[in-house]
Amino acid sequence: MDRVNLPPRLARIAALVPQGANVADVGTDHGLLPVWLLQNGIAASAVATDIRPGPLSRAESIRRDLGIEAMRCILCDGLEGVSPRETDTVIIAGMGGENIAEILRKAPWTASETLLLLQPMSRPEALREALNESGIAICGEYLVMDSGRIYPVIAARGGEPAPCSPGELYIGRYELVSGEELFPAALAALIKKLDHAAAGLERSGREDDRFRLEHIRRIRLDLDDMRRKYDAERR
Secondary structure (H helix, E strand, C coil), X not given: CCCCCCCHHHHHHHCCCCCCEEEEEECCCCCHHHHHHHHCCCEEEEEEEECCHHHHHHHHHHHHHCCCCCEXXXXXCCCCCCCHHHCCEEEEEEEEHHHHHHHHHCCXXXXXXXXXXXXXXXXXXXXXXXXXXXXXXXXXXXXXXXXXEEEEEEEEEECCCCCXXXXXXXXXXXXXHCCCCCHHHHHHHHHHHHHHHHHHHHCCCCHHHHHHHHHHHHHHHHHHHHHHHHHHHCC
């Protein structure tokens, strides 16, 4: 292997990494992203962490084979083995939103000037809510298509969070994400998913399902408002 190639999800994240960044890639798997960033002269250094010995061993092998010196591989849970002094850009991709939020909670130093590039595979609403509660401001929302599915990529830093409406917790802040080419498709897919969930809850007689149904309806109304606004802005 002379050079690594990135799948679309990781390529979208790589495009957001500042020149000369000191990167920590959490849950690095095979280490493709930090290796690519170093090979292409974007990152100055990289720490690759994973909780699983197998994938981390593969990342270490790739690092050695390519002669990359400015990368450390650390077997640890989340950011537990990473010093805030050695990184200014933290990447956490390919996990559920709740898992990403928990990793950040265990590393409170990430709520400072550290650039966070986060790519939740599920429950992005839980991650956005946790960022707001932790005093971390979302400064960018991006969408990428990979293997037929649309994924969000969130850029954030410590700061005063802007409030999110119920729908924005699920799709992203409108002023940040509505300019993305994939926004209409992502919005339609989310509405379809919520409608399916609501149909199931409507058939249930359980009290807690009734509250969940009301919550979904509030989100759905907010998303409808976004769709109307988006359509009006593009006439």
